[in-house]
Amino acid sequence: MSRAALLVLAVGNPSRGDDALGPLLLERLQQSSLPALWDVELLTDFQLQIEHALDLEGRQAVLFVDAGRPGTACGATLTPIHAAPCMLPASHALSPQAVLQVATQLAGRAPPAWQLAIEGAQFALGEGLSPVAEHHLTLALALAQQWLQSQRPSAATPCSVSATPVPAPPPAGAATPPATHQPR
């Protein structure tokens, strides 16, 4: 089975305040009907785990999206990342770099990857999105759209959506990739 060339993998718990930023960004992307969503798979999960390394196989590029603690993301930051053995010693969750590293060990390579960090303010159970996080989400959406347009492969197959199914957006013409992936 062929896979979408691009993967956007967002993590976060929708019921823990600004930890919902990752899943919410995917929702906003789906609603944006961007032409660049073609040939993109959108995945969301609570946390990154070892099996997500298998989701990276066969991709042209991957964008990890996650909430960041206060002071860690300057609003929203898009950066290229590379495989690295950075692990949390007391957590089950992997960092995006560690997922890339596992993918490299298992498959011999990992696709080029970026991390979109969206700064949050509060993360308590049952809380909604904070106003500042809502603002950062808007910034992040623009960065994600930039990234998608810059990475869009020539092939045009329908967008594949996992976890939160919504109708795929209609196809449209090509957009010009931005000169850089760095937002700031």
Added chain:
Amino acid sequence: MSTTTAPEAPPPSTRRVFIDPVSRVEGHGKVTLLLDEHNRVQQARLHIVEFRGFESFIVGRPYWEVPVMVQRLCGICPVSHHLAASKAIDVALGIASIPRTAEVMRRLMHYGQIMQSHALHFFHLSSPDLLFGFDSEVTQRNIVGVAAAHPDIARQGVLLRKFGQEVIRLTAGKRVHGTGSVPGGVNRHLTPAERAELAAQVPQMLTWCEQAVDLVAALHAQNPALYDHFGSFRSNWMSIVRPGGDMDLYEGKLRVRDADGRILHDGTDVQDYLGLIEEATEPWSYMKFPYLRALGRGAGWYRVGPLARVQNCDRIPSPRAEAQRQRFLAHGPVHATLAYHWARMIEMLHAMEVIAELLQDDALLGGELTSPLPLQRPARREGVGVIEAPRGTLFHHYVIGDDDLISWCNLIVSTTHNNQAMNEAVRSVAREYFDGRAVTEGLLNHIEVAIRAYDPCLSCATHALGSMPLEVTLVAADGQVQDAVLRHGDGRFERVPT
């Protein structure tokens, strides 16, 4: 029986070493070590803040939403909450039994969860400690290091976990936030193709599961002094077992053994759990401290999870796992913390055997999905659902109001049951490895290993970028901080100015 008494107040003439989050953000463990006047560790206090607000998150919700929404309590074992809530709501609604199809589908979902969670824990969290040693380079002591040094083991871990996730996806309907279990039953069958897809992988998965048990047994045999001694302490054990004593991780009655293996309580209906256990609070912890009412707060604490279950049952009703259990039990009553890993792998093998058996049941493919509501509504809609989650016994207890909203609830998660036990494990390890002067990286390593063996649900909460998972601070009896260290997310060990 004799257990280590849990002091309720700090002993006199103590000073504190505490492992503490910098701030009260989720995702951290916090340990306080209380030293006596001879600089020996007298008490350990593990603080976990994840469990704040569970009940208030649920109260006021329509009962039919609860099995789905409670999955958001945990990023690792959402299926356990999904099923425990479903079972509790069934009881509250007066549904005496669910159709066979629902029973088989729920069990398949549950054992898929057990299998994938145990695989994740062993291959991701614990095998690096066991394969490389506790004092090895921290940047190597993780799944990435395992993948580099033992690629076959790492790949097996990933694929075992992936198989369990597929079982969940096909039974729950989605990869995350599944909706498969509903009040009164389930909402889907498997298709023949889905069953065949899973069944085709069974032989390989069984082989890998058995190899994993052999691996941890071999590691134990290589260094029995370490494995039998590290973090060893006596305790009671609690789990559910089937009537007759067989292991059953989905349904059963409560059984408690003491540290010598004698049965203290047996056949306790889970609806009556409040008659068996009580929860104490401590001013320094968000987590409660459950204990056996009959033994009191000091001696009544207990352990749950794989090490409890494997020793609490009389038999594992699947041949390969039972054979491995017999080999394990040849060591006598096992109290050592690291034995959790061995027991966990025995359970993973059992879960895989159960999955193999369930996949042969044609009830998965057809039949009634739900039981109807009883004609007469119960006068009081209250129910308890108990399940053996990967980390241990999980209680969900709900009362439904006349407006169909949850009016009261009580959740006791596995990590809460093991609260006192984790303190004891940390105390035991710290007592041996603390040099009486400073918090060394070696001490931190060993404390981390002890905590990890219990697989506490630190990741119930967020994992957001920038989390700092561990801080260790040494505080003198007069309250002055003498030393503090941090373990960063990238593994760096940093001493903090005090």
